[in-house]
Amino acid sequence: MVFDVLSLQTASSLVILVSAVLYLLDTLMLRDALPGRLWATAFLAGVFSAVCYLVWVSVPGAFVALALGNGAFVAATAFIWLGSVAFNGRPLRIPLIITAVGLVIVVVLALVDGPSAGDWAGAVPLFLANALFAVLGAIETRRGAIGRRWSAAALTTILAIEAAWFFVRTIVFVSQGPDSPVFLTYFGTSVSAFLTMSLVVAAVVVTSVLRTSESALRGNPETRQLIVDRNGVLLRESFGAVLTILVARARAAGEDLCVIGIRVDDLRRVATAFGPEEAEEMARAFRGSVRRHAPTMALVGETDATGLSVAFSTTGATDHRRIVRVLHERLVADLSDLGTSVVPVVGIGVALASVDGADGPTLVDRADANASHAASTGEQPFGLATD
Template sequence: MSLDVMSVMVMTALVVNISGILFISETLLRRDEGAGRVWAIGYLLAMLTTLAYVIWSQDAAARWPIAVGNAAFVAGTGAMWLGCRRFNERPMLWSSLLVAGAAIGAAVAVVLAGPDGGDWAGAVWMFVSLLLFSAFGAVECLRGDLRESRSALVLGIVLIIEAVFFVARTTVFLASGPESALFQAAFGTVPMSFLTVTLTIVAVVVTSVLRATRAPMRGQVRRAGLGTARDGILSADVFGGAIGELCHRAALRGETVAVTAVRIDDLDQISTAFGSEVAHATEDAFRGGVRRHAPSNAFVAEDGQTGLLVGTLVDSPQHARRQAAAVYGALFDDLGRVGGGVLPVIGVGVALSDSTGYDGAALTAAARDAAVTAAATLESSVLVADAD
């Protein structure tokens, strides 16, 4: 069966643009979240890529659509890698500069090739950039927070397939040329378009699932003044200042400060298995349950994407452990009534100034480490941190 380039490119543009519009629209409906925003930029650049190539297919003599399309293609693939880095909370400055430089280089390569460059002007620069950014994204899916998600493994496989394809495409391009029968049959515009459609559909589903585990719908959690959420939960920065001040005053009086970290570890698995609505309901029950069952004089704060912190004064270590156990037990009951009895893994860790010292940051870190250990330990759901 013979397909003309124009029809295939229009089909590709339709799929990519519909997928991009859906992802971007959902991003606008959700609370701001770094990875989702970066991936949305990637889909926007993919839409620009298809538009530029469709224009080129109508006027093969024009050079600027090739320059724009190549640069947007490189930047869009780079944005997928950057989104993975942002999801893993890794530094973004140097990687962003690298993507920007590669995209600019892709456009410049077309300009430098001039009219003699033909339809494949600047192709080698673009191919190499695409295979590198695809490989970088695949590696990012295998570490950090993404490593814990099965959905991220699927995204990693998609990026590996893209990287391998461009390794082969570059090799055949340099060895046989773009007019060779092998290149046209296996790596030309039509095969590339079919691969793009397939990878786009898979990628938009996977990134939507990953984004859903991090960004609840807009309106679920709205910030009020002074870094406090409408549901009474402080921001991490406000908690850091508050626990530091509490430690300072408690040290002067010889009182005991307790920081309790409560974490829920498998929201992404719940979202994948039961849907985002069940995951959101579980998260709401978790947040509301910790706030409701914590001592009335305690302050509760965010601790990353999957945890909460509770800071308060206690009479003794035994008192702190009883409070933490009460929160765990009540929270377990609350979550058992959500989503048809889906029970996530909960870990509770307690750090005390008697053993850790009157240092707010040290107390928070010790409680967080204890909660991670408790979540992975069958013997105890509540763990009190030992002194270093």
């Protein structure tokens, strides 16, 4: 079965349009946060690019539509990346500048090639820009809050496939030309249309799952929903959100906020050597001991499967070294009393809002990094970590 370019472009546009409409309706109903709005913008850009390409195919001489379609096509990938950056709570200023510069370059170079270049005007910048933003998106989905979502692995795969395909497509286009049998068979318009339809459907599903998770953890601008397990331990995103609020309150009261990171990285090795039951017993004892010995009004949050964080307000008279030392001694004593085959190494690290900033997730990451270092080296600071 052979499909003409207009039919394939129409089918691809229809898939993008339906996906975008459903996603946008869901966005409006959820009153979505910034990541969801950026992902919705990506699908809007996809719709605009599809319309531009349809105009170019069906209306002779509408060359500007092709240039705008190239820019919008790149924008669709770029805004997937931007949504992932926003999901991780990282600053958007530089990524937005990179995106704007990239889009301008793609559109301008297509216009420079002019109508004489036909369907492939500005093709190389288009391919390379898509590959670049897909790589940036794939990297971003493997880090921070989004990287801890199992569904993000699917988005990483989608972006990695897109990056690899456009990169190889560029090489074949430059080396053999758009009329070569290899390019027409594996990298032509028909293959591009089918790949676009598949990736769009997959991206809609994955970003919808991620957005639902993000909305539940961070809430909309008017409300926040915190998630706590049955033992009173805040999940990581909830813990970071609370810390950011408490830092501002502590500063207003002339106080500081201390975050203690605690890790037992030996649990994985214990599970391998002595079985998962013994590792699970240690993990339960570890969590219970941290909750039991943390300061009374302190918050306890989850860093990951083998780490917890404790946060509390402090004053100038607070002895951080003593608090950390006592907490470490009690944790080790509790784990020793289990009578298991080995006693895991407990690492502790400290971060202060006055030293490490007012962002809750950053404080958690800094304290956890110091705790991980202590667990791997055995060098317990029992005080403030130094740069």
